[in-house]
Amino acid sequence: MTAAPGLSVLIHRPGRPPARWTHGLAHLETATPITRRTAFTIGSTTKQITAHLALLAARDNLLSLTQQAHDFLPDLRVPDVTVAELVTHHSGIRDTESLLPLAGLRDLDHYTADDLITLATRQHSRAVPPGTFLYSSTNYLLLTRILQHVHQQPLDDIAHARLFEPLGMGHTRFRNDPRDVITHTASAYTPTTTGWRSTAQPAPLPGAGSLTTTPEDLSRWLTHLHHHWQNTRTVLPLDTALAYQASDHHPYLYGPGLYADPRPATRQVFHSGHEHGFSTAAHLTAAGEQIICMSNHAGIDAAALARTLTPHLTDLEPDQLPGLLTEHLAPLPPQAPCPPEPGRHHDIGSYRCADVPGTLRLTRTLDHLHLWRRGTADRLTATGGETHTGPGYTLTLHTASAHPTGFTLDLARAPALHYTRINRPDHTRAEPP
CATH class of the missing domain: 2.40.128.50 (Lipocalin)
Structure with missing residues (x-):
């Protein structure tokens, strides 16, 4: 066993046994290996779950997707933003986590979701014209507040009752407080010039990136999503409830927490996530094929792993996984920081x-x-x-x-x-x- 963090990969193809591979350590301090039961923080891959909860709330008439977000969030000053625009990143509200360094916070300074919401309520107008895509995790922080308002429950309780328990996702939960203890969850690390450093940060992003889960549990969600996609015979999953729109990566569209490739030969939905040293990618094709990659090594990009595996889905054998991914397991060594520039x-x-x-x-x-x-x-x-x-x-x-x-x-x-x-x-x- 290599003394380094690593990854967990699951390939699911209908009618064939899953291909799985784990590599590296979940915890360097205790030399605990990554196993099939190891849960990872999945970053923005979380958004498809939060978006689906919003669609279920709309179906149950708890809210309307065309309703003004201000109806639920009276402190929100950006006018005429709808719930649907929060889901599809068309609100024009800036990503407030990106603003923290400008506000004077350092990497280890403590901040909370409330602080990020406060930054959002300082904004008085859209940063981009109406109808323009601007990816912002703040949209999903606000969406979480709306869901908790209409359900009068914490997000984790909502998700557990509506999705996780019915789908058998027993190793999945939202971490809404950094002090929460979640068993079998990996820690993340980044390489330094002298060894390894934990990438733990003080605040998760409820609804936007705070989900911890396993590849097996995420596969259960994607299987459920594909069944719904097949049964409704829509071009893209859930597109009758919420239309997919142009995103920041042509030709991909964005819908209910999912990027989509609408081209018939490559039709699929996907999302990747990066949060505090973790990275995740989840792909679902129209044929029901799944690629799920999760890593706790800040130098390994799960989205790049998924792109490497995509051309091999048809003929991939489980024992080929290590060979295909070897090049991603030896990232470049970290660069030494640049010294400050001398002079007046x-x-x-x-x-x-x-x-x-x-x-x-x-x-x-x-x-x-x-x-x-x-x-x-x-x-x-x-x-x-x-x-x-x-x-x-x-x-x-x-x-x-x-x-x-x-x-x-x-x-x-x-x-x-x-x-x-x-x-x-x-x-x-x-x-x-």
Whole structure:
């Protein structure tokens, strides 16, 4: 047994025995191996379960998918957002977890789902035009609040009664509190230059990514979904209840917590998830074939594993799984962090955004702009005109002056954040602020 975290894979094809493979350790501290009973946190793969609970609530007349989210969430300021738009990521509400570093939080600072909801209620307008897809886990945090409001129950109780118990998913539950103890659940790890580090984080995302389950249990859900798909004879599962729409990855569509490939030769639904070092992928084809991959190794991408297996579904034998996936089990070694750039930092100013608490600062060295928050900085790269890029975002200055009056930050899941200068710089610092 290798002394490293690993993965669990299940291939299900109707009429054939399942192909399964586990590799690596569920817990490095106790050298506990991954087995078929090991549960993983599945990140955004959770969304299909939460979305299905919303469809069941609509079927039972507890809510309407066309109903205004504000009817259930009176503090929500973004106008005219419907329940269906939350499900399909068409609300235009920014992903508030993406905003945490801008609000001054560090990796190990504690935050809760309530804090993320509070960030969502600061937003007063859509970040993208109506009808535009913007993937945001905040949609599902809000959807969870709606479900709990109409059922007057916690999400885990709703899911257990409506799905998990009827489908025999005995190893599946929502972790709504990071202190919850769930037996047989793997821990996740990331490689470092000196060994391994736990990737545990202080807050799960209820309804958006906090589900723990096993490949066997997730297969039971996908089998149930496929039976419904076959019986209704729809092009895509559940599309009569909620239409699939264009997503952020052409030609794929997005519907009830599922991406979909609508092309007849490759018709399938799928989702992947990444949460705090875990990664998961779940694929279901129109023929009922399933690929489920789960990993607790931050350097292994479950979605890449699933893509590797897809061309081999027809003729795959169980003993071929290790050979097909070997290349994914030896990820590149971690890179050492870059040392801070020396030199004099000329203060440009401090800036504030109405949609995010806290302030950001800009400084300039000889060759680069630097964006600061709570004593740490990103060195920005000029990409043309007044546009600069940082890790995961683009910054566009509003003016070309030495002390611009503002800038716009565009994160992948939180675009159009407008920052305005709140002071004029009055000195030059010889060291980074």
